[in-house]
Amino acid sequence: MFLPSTPGKFKDKSITMHRQFYRCFASTSTMFLWALFLVALTAAYLSFQSFVDSGSRYFSTAWGGIQWEKQVRASAQIRRHNGVSVLVTGAAGFVGTHVSLALKKRGDGVVGLDNFNSYYDPSLKRDRRNLLNSQNIFVVEGDINDARMLAKLFEIVAFTHVMHLAAQAGVRYAMENPQSYVHSNIAGLLRIWPKRKSPIFRIGSD
Template sequence: MLHIDSAPSTPGKVKMEKSSYFFTRGGGARWHYSLAKLTVWSFAFLALILIFFLRSPAPSTITSAADPSRRSLRNYNWAAGFVGTHVSSALKRRGDGVLGIDNFNDYYDPSLKRARQALLERTGVFIVEGDINDEALLRKLFEVVPFTHVMHLAAQAGVRYAMENPGSYVHSNIAGFVNLLEVCKSVNPQPAIVWASSSSVYGLNTKVPFSEKDRTDQPASLYAATKKAGEEIAHTYNHIYGLSLTGLRFFTVYGPWGRPDMAYFFFTKDILKGKQIAIFEAANHGTVARDFTYIDDIVKGCLGALDTAEKSTGSGGKKRGPAQLRVFNLGNTSPVPVSELVSILERLLKVKAKRNIMKLPRNGDVQYTHANISYAQRELGYKPTTDLQSGLKKFVRWYLNYYSDGKKAVE
């Protein structure tokens, strides 16, 4: 039996019409499954979390983008990644078919990604091990299954790591995205694409809360710059080739099965080990705060974006008419100081943290994030419901179970 928080908890909606999605989650160059086996799994509508999500054509009588029977595919981030795992699971539970691709790189502990993969495969979600920069592989996947939607979640994440390995960000976040769009533009039918941008694009913007109409031309990190570049690239492929594209600006996503490089995750680990943790403050003792958004709320936003994504208008690489182009903030609208995050963890773990107050370094981190979500509320029906205290309680329960006795207990 899985622990109550071992599996993604967003229930997803029940639907009458099957959909197939293609998910992207990163890029190892190996493909460990034969085309024959892939075909069998694909047409059995098994959920594959990484690269693409296939969807059956909508009936011709459906004309409203907001009709709940419509299903869109997003494809950004790795299927065995944090967000990808939860979104894929939610899609599977509501009856959609998902095909995923992930490279299982070592940016953080690959065993956690493999554990997510095992969790997904037990629910019928299948992942191809491969690279989104591998054009031949992507084209072969589209030959096997006529994907109608792509959920692009594949990216090199992390603000600080860009100072150590800048090339990985260009490779995944720019070159990988372009490669995916090149394949999508030329297939028939062209899929609708939903992809992950980031709240980091707001960079040094001091106007809060951040709105989709605010300036995003002052990135504070290379990661932010590559995400901003992705938004401009999306505009280009929409304008020239008629691809339907929806970008989602995530705000500090957290929860069970999360990324170990995120503060809430390594704070938990270090507090339990009695290690000192660094808590940053801005100039003149200014507060550093984040708009922490629980994973289940992010999943709801992702599904809403998929379900309202309109069809692409191109064919054979040629635009036939105007196509949908959107970008949404997905946040919680309640920024919390990082110091309060630590206080909540102390109460949940029943351990006092060894705090080391430090000046915010010039490594790309920004002082404050706060999402204006009115656009997503209006267009996607997006409404976050989980406060930080409740979300961290679920995360801590999962963490203690997963790492019980120093072992990675999945079941």
């Protein structure tokens, strides 16, 4: 076995090896800490982005407030003798829009409700909402499965009737996403059916 000619050289080589090992360990630890920092930073960013997205969705479909209540009351105002006040679900759909306009034209109070989902182009529904707004029909953006929102609507207005037209249409899509149909067509109907003693009519959906 090879040994250095003097003890000093062996000692120097040992110290050098220790220094190299320490530097490598320190470098690895530093890289590990930086990696942890980057992971934490990424997680924080994703959490913040999720919060912002959730907040945006919430505020885009927010309901409530004094101005909102005024719009609901004004839209539900009856303007004919023996008129009725009607909550029209699915009001931004093709059928719902025409039903709402017909009821308003004869002097009934009408408040619309629609979730403006993306099953088909939401811009069509928003155009219909603009048409309804021009005829003083307020359309609430919300889900019929939102129990708190429904309770608030019936608290503000004693609706005499509910025209229930909100539903997920299209049989083929039910094979791909049956849960959306359960949510809209079954759970939604069961949610709104026992809300009040008002007659509930359901003549179809679009």
